[in-house]
Every structure is written in C-alpha cells, then in structure tokens.
Amino acid sequence: MESIFRTIIRFRFLVIAAVLGVTVVAAMQLQYLRFESDAESMIPPNDPVLHYNDVVEERFGMLDLIIVGVLNDNPQENGVFNPRTLGIVKEFSEKIALLPGIKAVRDEDVTSVATMDNITGTSDGMAVDPFMEEPPRSAEALAALKDALFDNAMFVDWVVSRDGTGLLIMARMESSEGTLEGVARRAAIYRTIRDMIREKEAVGVPEQFHIAGRGAMEVTFSEDGRSDMERFLPLILFIGLGTLYLTYRSLRGVLLPFAVVIISVIWSMGLMAWLRVPMYFISTMMPVTLMAIGVAYGIHILSRYYDEILSQVEPDAETAVMAAMQEMWKPVVFTALTTAAGFLSFLTAAMVPIRYFGVFTSVGVLAAMVVSLTFFPAVLSLLSPTASRSLRNQMNRSRDLAATGWAARTLSSLGRGVARRPLLVWSIAVGTVLICLIGLQRLYVDSSWIDVFHKQSPVRIGDEVLREKFQGTLPIYVAIEGHEPDLLKDPNLLDKLDRLQAAVEQDSIVGGSLSIAEFIKRMHRVMNEDRKEMEVIPDSRDLIAQYLLLYSFSGDPDDFDEVVDYDYQHANVSFFLRSDHSADIERVIDRIQDFAVREFGVEENGGQAGDHDPLTVRFGRWVAGITPTVIGWETKSGFWIGFAGQGYMSNRFSELVVSGQLTSLVTSLLAVFLLTTCMFRSVVAGLINIIPISAVMVFSFGLMGLLGIPLEVGKSMTASMVIGIGIDYTIHFLNKYQLKTRDGLVNPEAITVATMATSGKAIFFNAAVVVGGFLVFLTSNFKPNFYLGAMMALNMGACLLASMTLLPAILNTFKPQFVYGTMPSPAPVMRTDYAVSPLQEKETV
Template sequence: MKQIFNWVLTHPKTVVLMLLLTTALAASQMRNLHIETDMDAMLPKHSDAYVNKQVLEERFGSTDLVIVGIINDKKDGIYNTHSLAIIQELTNWMEEQPLFRTLALNDLLSLDTIKDIRGSEAGLDVEQFMDGLPDNQEQIDHIKQRMHAFGVYEDVIVSADGSGTIVAVKPMPNSRSHYAEIYDLVKGKVAEIEARGGSERFFISGRPVIEGVFGAYMPAEMKRMQPIVMALLLLLLYLSFRTPRGVLLPIVVVLMAEIWTLGTMAALGAPIYTITTMLPILILAIGIADAVHFLSRERLLAHHRAYAHRKERMVEVMHELWKPMLMTTVTTGAGFLSMLASDLLPIQDFGMYATIGIVYALLITMLLLPAALMILPEKVKHAERKPLFSGYVEWLGGAVLKHPKRILSFFAILLVISSIGLMRLDVNASLVDQFKPGDPLRQADKLLNEHFSGTTSLDVMIDTGRENGLLEPVFLQHLIDLQEEIEKDPMVGDTGSISEFLQTMNQALHADDPAWHRVPESSDMAAQYLLLYSFSGAPDDFETFITGDYRHAHVRINMKTDETKVVTALLERMQIKTDLWFPADQGFKVEWAGTGFTVSRLSEMIIHGQVASLATSIIAIFLLCWWMFKRLLIAAIAMVPVTLAVTVNYGMMGNVGIPLDIATALTGAMALGIGVDFAIHYLHRYHEESEAGNSYEACVINTNRSVGHAILFNSFVVIGGFLVLLTAALYPQMKLGALIAATMVVCYLATCYLFPVLLGMGKKKIKV
C-alpha cells in the first residue's frame, strides 16, 4: 500500500484533476434522476399485492380517486342552491381537464353524475339525481328524499345528515407522473371557488393526492435540508479544527461522494423514493467520519512534530488509518447491504446506494486529503492548536476507570427498560400516517373519513370460473352476505357490488315494495334487469363491478383508516368467509387488492425484511470483526455497543408508541452499520496501545486521547445531521432522524464508557 500512498503524494495535482473530472461526469448524469411515489412500484413484481392491483385495473379500472370533500355546516347542509351550483361547477370543470378520465359513471362521481333507479310502466327509469341545477326548494327536497330512499350512495357521495358531499374523479391511467400537478390543479380550482365566498369548506384527499404531495415534498425537502446540514457540518468542523482547510476539505469530500452517488443512481436508472431522499443527508453525516479521523490524526502528529517532513507524516497517517477506515467502511457497508434481504425495492435501493456512497467517501478521503494537503502550504501555527473538547476527552478516561460499577448499572437499567418496550412494538405502513398530525392533507383525510364512508380502498375480486357465473342467485346473495359481514367492522364505512344495484332494480320493478329488495330469483332475471337498465342508463355504468362476460365480480370496500392492524384483522376474518362462500374446489378464485391490501402486504414485508436484514448484518459484522481482531471474545465485545443501541432503539419505539414502518424499519441495520465504526476505531487503537505493553489504565487513557476526539466529533456530526430531519415536512424522515440520533448517542456512550469497563473486567484484563 505504501507504493500507492507514495504515488498519490508524489502526483497530488494529477489526483485532484482526476477527482474533479469524475465529479463533473457524475454531475452530468444527475439530470436523469426521477422521483417515484407510487406505492405499488415499491413492491416486488411477484408480490400478490402488485399482481392483483394490475389485474384489478385491467378488469375493473382503477379505484384510486382524487376526492374533493365539500362541507356546509349550516342548517340545510349542501342541499341549497349555492352548494349545489358549486358541485355542478366542480364536476363540469373536472370533465374538461385532460388529466382526468371521465368517460364512465364511476370515473367521475358526484351528486351531478350519479343515477337514480326507479320502476315505471315502461320498466326501469334511470336518471341523474340532479338533472341540471334545481330552481326551487321543492326540487332540492326531492333530490334529498330520493338520495335517502335509494340508499346506495348515502355516506358514499353524500353524508347521511346532508352536511357534506364529495366529488371524486379518476386520474388518466398514464398520468401517475403528474399527480403533484393534479393536486396543484385541484387546489387551485378550490382556491378560486373559496375566494368567491360562501359557507362551504373544502378538503382534498385520495391516494393520487397523497402520492402527489409526496412527489412535491420530496425534492423540496432535499433542497431545503441540504444547506441546513451543510451549515451544521461547517460549524462543527470550525469548532473542531478552526482552520479553513480543516473546514473545507471534509466538506469537499462528502459533496463529491454525494454527487458521485446520485450520478451513479441516475446512470443506473434508479428512482428516488421517499426514504432514498435521505441518502444525501446520510452521506454528508457518515461520509465525513473518515475525513475527520484523517485530519485529526494528521494534526495530532503535526502537533507533536513526530516527523520532520510533511510527506513522511502523510505516509504514516495513511498507513496507520487505511486498515481501520477500510474495516469501518466494510462493516458499515455490511450493515446497509443487509437491507438487500428486504423484499421492498426502496429499502434495497437505500441499502445499496448508501453503501456505494460510503465507499466513494472512503476513496475520495484517501485520495483528496493527502493530495490537497501536499498542494496547500503548511502553516505551523495551525498544527499547534489543540483539538476542541480536549479537556472532556482527558476527563473521560479517568471517569471510566473510577466508576465502572455505576456505568454497568446504568446500561443494565437501560437494557431492562428497552426490553419492556420491545414487547410493545407494533407495525403500521399507513400512507396517511406518513404526514405530520397537523399536516393539512392528514387533517383533510381525517375529516372526510368522519363524514363519509372512507378514503382507503380495499377490493375483492371474485372469479366464478365460468361465463355468466355472477348472475346466479346464490352467488349474488353471497356477495350481499360478504358485504354485510365486512360492514360489521366499525372501520368500514361502506361496500358496493353489483348485487346492491340488482336488489334495487328488483324492488323498483315490483312497485317499489321493500319486500322485493333482494337479489333476482334467477340468472335470466338478473340478465334482464341489466339489459333493462342499459336502455335508460349506460352499458358501462357497472363496468367497475362486473366484466362483460359476467364471469368476474368486484366488491368495493371503503375503509376509514389504512392502519395495518385494522386492515390485516379484517382480511384474516374475511378469509374464513370467502373460503366458505366461494370455495376453490367449486371453481372460485378470490383475490384481494387496493390500497388497504397493499399496506397490509407492505407491513408483512417490513417485518420479514427487518428480521432478515438484522440477522444478516449482525452475522456479517461479527465475522468481519472476528477476522480483523482474530479473537471471538473481542469480536463479541465489538458488537456490544451496536447490539445495545439497536435494542434501545426498538425498545424506545415500543415505549413511545412509534410503529415500524418503511422508514423506521431502516434504523436497525443503519445503527449496526454506523455504530460499529466507533467500536472498530476504539478497539484498533486500544490494540496498538496493548501491543506496546501498556497497562490497562494506560491503554484506556491513551486510546481516549488518540481517537476520543474523532469519535466524539463523528457522533456530533451523525447526531446533528439526523436531528436536522426533525424539521422535515414528511413524518418518516422526522422519525428516522430522531431514532438514528438517539441510537448514535447510545452507540457513543457504549463505546467510550461501556467498552473500557468490559475490557477491564476479570482478574486478568482483556487483551485486544
């Protein structure tokens, strides 16, 4: 390695030029980066949630709707000319927008489009509830009375008390990349209506809106948080080194590593997901550690004037640090690469590109810093300055040696409290809960769920196995049975199927006698009803519930929450019923889809991926430490800080009530990967002190003097960098920032306080 080091130090300008050209090449690729907010795109393509969603959209169209809720708290609610005029205006406006699909009835649902079904001498009369704007109160009251009598759309389109209504529209199938634009478009129209005055309140929600807001927040958050973290790093570097080169060189290292990483992502066509927006922050916070260790060691040698010539000093620093820096990079990479064990694509990408970024940071550190220091003129007065917090670092060694029992007691209590929290840990992959409790979108979703049947879709697709199979009375009745069973769940607002409409037609064709509100008595009768309806209505009004060959049926479920435990409990309960009413041995096939089902599957994958990644990273890091230190006992001790930190992390989540989700699931492997750096640097230096024949006490004090400052600074940077995420607009980033910061505090305390106590246990002190 010394030959490589000598070449770098002999050709510093060439090295810097090569690094700058590579950075320019990576930067040129960044224009190809794109953002992915589609939750289905995060799933593996073989997942039943992904496959079933594609089948659902192919057979019945998308069930993802942009929802505009209109609430009027006055006496008549929305049943007044002003509110009804707004509904009509908003409906007409949506029909004109190219980003919306409005061909069929279920593409655009509002009081101005939905249809009433009544019997007549000619058969069935199908007409819109609101055929033009009503002229007087009598016409308005008639609409209200028919809406209540029809029942199918009550609490779905109009609330039961008449205080609110929704206008819901499907985006065009190819408009997913325009969801943020759609949200801005609808928000602009609503603002225009609100500016005219009135007692109506407006709320916008729906899965396309949620994904659109994510798409708007993500790039904005990346741009906003980057300078904050940069300012924090500049401040910490200045306080630590108090020299221009000590501040600027580490910053250049991590900025280059960041550009290289994003350029690599762009070149490979990798999208930016919600969690991968944190990669730049991660690289800034973690990638700077090697630069800090390098400059700290170089300054310490310069301070003691250990070498007469700068080149000799640089060679010694590079020779001394390349192994521990390589090992920390490898172990950190092992922690992040363990995320490849997850089935979720965002977590896989996060782990892979975080590892690439950390490797880039090491490579740039070992090339740029020695080359730059060789080019820059050496200033002796800078080398003579003592590091910041030197007093604390000196005190630390003595404090650990004086109070080992207190330190052990503290960590034992922390472990017990965390173990209790582990038993309370829950999982929740809710989309809405990814926004802060006070976020306008989350508040809108909450209010719409209170007034209407729910904004979360859950879908059941049933293949009867034969043409015209869904027209059979037994099957139609079992659809009703399934709906009634589902609606027993308090978190289900409403369900819909073809059976509901056939019941209504049956009653309408029997003089509106409630006794006939049941499914038709034969398949032929059901087919005739649908034919009669098509004469007055439109043939495609029911395309969201049935296929043209009457083989496949769809039951729509509106839920008032997308919380994992609620959806999963419903799915488990309904599995028993669907096996009973639609048995596979009779040719039936039942498939679930929709946002609720995707959330449930995401949670399962989060749990499986978390267990797999933690197990993989623990084994990999342990084996690497064993290989590095050649002793099982030392490898086990090296794992103590990170294992303790992970336990405390998940225990804290359980105690505070923070569930595992797609962001917080990252914390375990991240803590293992980042935190083990502290242990390796500490043990590597302790090993050298031990090899020099020093006593246990001298080893502890000298190790603190040598690496204590760098570990402390690294802790400040990582903790501060992730605490910046507390200012994020997205809740996952906030939670991840707080958890990683807290975990790194535990890692630091365990490394610098618990480590030396463990190494000093027993009659014979442990040799590393």
C-alpha cells in the first residue's frame, strides 16, 4: 500500500486533475436528472394486492377526487344555510366544473348541494328537482332546503355535515395518464382552487375553507419536497462546516472533507442522471445522507494526520500524510464497505425508489472512499503541515495526545473510567438491553398516509377537519365479482350487502358506505309514495331490474359505474373511513371479512395469502409477526370477493416496507458480520463488532415499544442505515485498539485511553457530524423524514456510546486473541513512524 500512496503523492497534480475531471463530466450529466413526483412510483411492480387495486379502480371507473369543504359554524347565520355560504358553494362548484382536467361536462358532474338533484317520492310518482337553482334568500326557503337535505340519509355526512355547519364540493379528476402535462394539469387544479379560496379570504368572508383529496396531497407532496431540499442543503452545510471548524480550527479541516463529500454526491447523482434513473421523493435524502457519512473518511485521516503533526517536532507534509494514509486506508476501506453493504441491503425492498436510494447511496459512499484515498492525500500533501497554535502549545506542555484538546482530554478520562469500572459498564449495558427487550415485545406496526404531512400542513388539517365533519376520506372497496351478468339483480345478495354495510358502519371510524343496495332501497321508497318503511330491498328480482332500468334513464350512462358495472355482474361496496391508521383499518377489514366469511362462505383450495410474495417480504413478515394482506377469495355464493381501496393499499404498503426493512436489517447485520470477520481475519472479531450494534438495535426499537411509538415506514428504514454507518465506529475503535497492542501496550486501561485519545476523538467528531446532519431532517415537512432524522440522530449517538463503552468493556474483559495475540504478548515492534510517539515513550518509561 505504501507504494501506492507514494505514487499518488508523486503524481498528485495528475490525481487531482483526474478526480476534478471526472467530477466535471458527472456534473454535466446532472442536467438530465429528472424529478419523479408521482406517488404511483412507490408502488412495486407486480405486487398482486396493489395490482388488484388497479383492477378494481379501472373496472368501476374510479377517479381521484379533489374535495373542497366550506364551513360556517355561526349559529346566527344558521350554519351554512345562508345565502352567502350557499352562494360561495355554487360559485365554486360552477368554476371547478369548468377547470381543465376535471371530469365534468356539466355543473352536475361536480357534486355539491348547488348542483345535485333531489329525488323525492310524491303521491303519484317521483319528482327530480335541483336542491337549489340560486341560493334561497327567505328564511322559509333556507329551512326547506335544509329539511330536504337532511331528509335523505345519503346526503348527510356527504354533501352536508351532520351538524349543518359544513358543505362539501367533490370533483373527479381525469387521470394524469403518467404524462408530465397530466401531472401539471392536476397540480393546476389544486392551485386554482387554492387561489379561489385565497380570493375569498382576502375579502374577509367568515367561512373556513379546506381542500383535501388525492390532488391536494400530490401537489403538497411535491411542493413540500422541493422546499425540504432547498432548506436541507444549506443547513447541513452549516452544521457540517461548523462542527469541522470546531474540531480542527483550520480551513483545510473544514474544506477538504467537504470537498470529498461534494465530489461524491456529484459522482453518484451524475451516474443516476447518466443511467436516466429519476430522483424520487426518497432520493431527496441522498445528498444529506451522503454529506453526513462521507465526511467521516476525511475526519479520520485528518485526525491521524494532525496526531502525527503534533507528535513530530519538525513535521513534514509528506511524512505526515504517508503516516496517516498507511494507518487509515484499511479502516477507511473497511468502514466504506460496511456502510455500502448497509445501504445495498435496501435491494431487498419491494419499492423501486427505496432500492435506487440504497444503490446510489452506496455508490456515493464508495465514491467518497475513493476520493478520500486519492484526491484527499494528494491535496493534503501540498499543504504545509501545521496544526492550530493552541493545540501545539498544549502538546508541547504535556507531550501527551491524551491531554491535547478538550475532546481528547474528555474522551481519555471516559476511557479510563470505562477501563477501571468494567462492571458498571456491563451492568448498564445488559440492564438497558434487557429492559428494551421487553419493549421489543410491545412494538407494533402502524402507519398513516396523511400523517406523512406535517401537523401544520393545510392538506393534513383539511383532511382531518373534513373526515371529522363528514363521512371520511379514506376508501376501502369490497368488490363482488360475479361469474355471469345480472348477478346484482338478486334480492338476497343485495340484502346481504345492505346488512354488510350496516354491520361495518357499527365501527365508529367508518363514516359512511355506499353500494347499489342503497340506491335500490331509496328507489323503492320513492316509488312507494316516499313511505319510510319501504326503504328496504324489494324481494322481486324483476322489480330490481326495472328500478335499475329506470335508474339508467336518470343520468349519464356511466353514472353508476362506481357501484355496479354495466351488465350488473360486478358490484363495489365502498366504505369511507375517518382514520387512516393501519390499526384502525385492520379492525374494519376484520369486520368486513368476518361478515363475508360468515355470510358468503369460503371455497376451499383458495391458496394461502401472501404465497407469491418475494422471500424477502415473507421473511420480514415472519420476523415481525405480520399477517399477510389477502386480495380476496372465491365464496360459496357464486362470486369472488375482493378487497381494495386506498385504505387497503396503505396497509399493504406498510406490510411491504416494514417486512422488507426487517429483512434488510438481518441482511445487513449478516453482511457486516461477514465483512468484519474477513477484515480482522477472525470470527470472534466479527461477533465483537456486531454486539454493540445489535445492542443499539435492541435499544432503539425497544425504546419505541416502551414509549408506545409505532413502527412505520420512515422508522423501519433507519435500521440498516444505523448498522451500515454505526459499525464504522466499532471498526475504527477496534482497529486502533489492535494497533495499540501491536505497538506493545499490554495494560487494557492504557490501550483504552490511548485509543480514546486518538481514534476515539475522530469517532466522536465523526458521530457529531452524522448526528448533526440527520438532525437537519427534523425540519422536514414530512413526518417519516422527521422520524428518520430523530431515530438516526439518537441511534448514531447510541452507537458512539456503545463503541466507546461496551466495546472496550468487551475487549478489556475477554482479551480476545485476535487483538492481544497468543500470550505472552509479542515484544513491542518499533515502527519507524511511531519511533518518537510520545505515548509510547510514556508507556515504556
């Protein structure tokens, strides 16, 4: 290795030019980098559950909604039943119907009190009248409108809130068809409506407005994502540069590690652009993550370089660089490999964006390693070997690195403490792990789609308000798939669907439901002089067929698409949920499926759910004890029953992510064990390396269990990242500890103190940058990012602590052979670069 670094230093200008050249080429590729904001990209291809959702949505012509809530809770104004509020709803409904990208030919195609017809039974037939043409002005007319709305159970909680203080406007958006124009058109819908609202707010109307629905989420998602990116980069630069400056008090100490990071970010993103891999939402974490990790190599090399300079009376640039590189190349390569392995374990994820995130972050890590081993020493050898004056003075006074600088002093005394009281360290560590193991039993998975957004995010507030006041915004679909046409004219089946709705609506989070049964019931009542007792499913099949015919006359040909398909072979029962927490969703799904099993039966040999999932998902599911999501089954009643909808999807989604990440946790732990075993050429070393990191894992997930914090997407992703990055600390520590014994130290306390004063210091600064970097995520607009940042910061801190306390305790207690060698310890080998090491002088004196 020595010759390689000599060559690098000899041809340093060439090396610098080459690295900068590659960087320029990579930077030129960046113009092709594309941002993919479509949420669909997170859906893994070929997933049967998610694919089935597409089938259902396509079969029943389901389109994404954009929902506007207009609220007025002033009793003096009779809630929303006053001319102004109604006028606003009318104005908005009509304007929205005319927006490009809204599926509306007429105003009636937008659903609201201002556009809908009221169908009522009369003594001799039925009447179809608009609820209102113009907002009524007189008190009687307003009261009549209110009565008409509340008389029809279908409208309550839907277009009007139960308490009469809110009205909804719902519009269906045309599919973006995956084109950029389509996506832009949908975004424009949301922005136009937002402007309409702002205009009203500007003139001071007392109404409150909220926008919800998929369209609102999409736009907020991409707007917030962009603002995150714009805020993160300067923040992490500030934190990173600040920490480095505090560490080295020199310009090179700040700029060189950062140059490494910036180059590696450009390389990996340039490669992404060159391969035409788009930036996904999750990829926005990549630059920040790389910044937090990539500085580490520079820090460790610089640390050793400064130790060398301080140790020499007349330091020489090339000698100092050579000394640093000779000692550090191995741990740098090792730690880069383990970190890359940690991120590569994301390849087990089902989601394509997570896989790409893993792959290109590991590319970035390896790039940072290459640059740290070439460009870094090349530049460093050009600079004059000086350390800060205060450090040099301290060194001159004490002749001891352990007493030079506040960090070294603090860490040395920590090392001394750890070495002197191993029992204390052991009991704290074992105690913590045991307590957290209990917490691990209590850990549960729960994710929420809307909780991705920040609490103050208008789209989250809007969603919360609207699903509280109205029937709920999250749908679960139950698809009845007949094997021949006209199945849905069967009175018996319709009656069961009706009872299914009633049974499921018992659950308080189910705000409402909709099926063809409800329309038939309503029609039966209307056609029978509006008598309440006639609101049942009639028992004549022909009458149902005739009602359906009459219904088919009443609106557009595809009006009923969402509840029954064209030849009455398939039906869809929609349930609307007020909560999107997977625990709640699961409870509702259980209710639905219990009813279905009881009333419709299950045909045998239907196959086991989740059988076709990839091994990685099945393994993780087994570890976490998650029940697989069922698509549906063949019933004994002559049809297939299937389950879909956003609620169902989000459950499947968290099942895939969490189980995938658990697999990746196990994979990365295994990879790290194998890698460290090879590096230290000892299985015991591999084991010792993964003990502290495993303790941190138990601590982190156990703590979540103890605090009752559920596991979800963002948090589950931290596991393999922590392993990949945290293992660096134990590797560096172990490496130095080993070197110190090879240098002839035999006393565990002395070795510990010496390791702490040198590598310990570097590890400390390294962890400080990483923790600081991930703390930036706390400012994110997205909750998963926030949790990820908090978890990473906490876990990296825990890793730091574990590798400085638990690891030396293990080494000091067991004195493993791969470190201490076979007793008696070999005679001290004097190495040229350590010849005048003050530490050694002190120890041998």
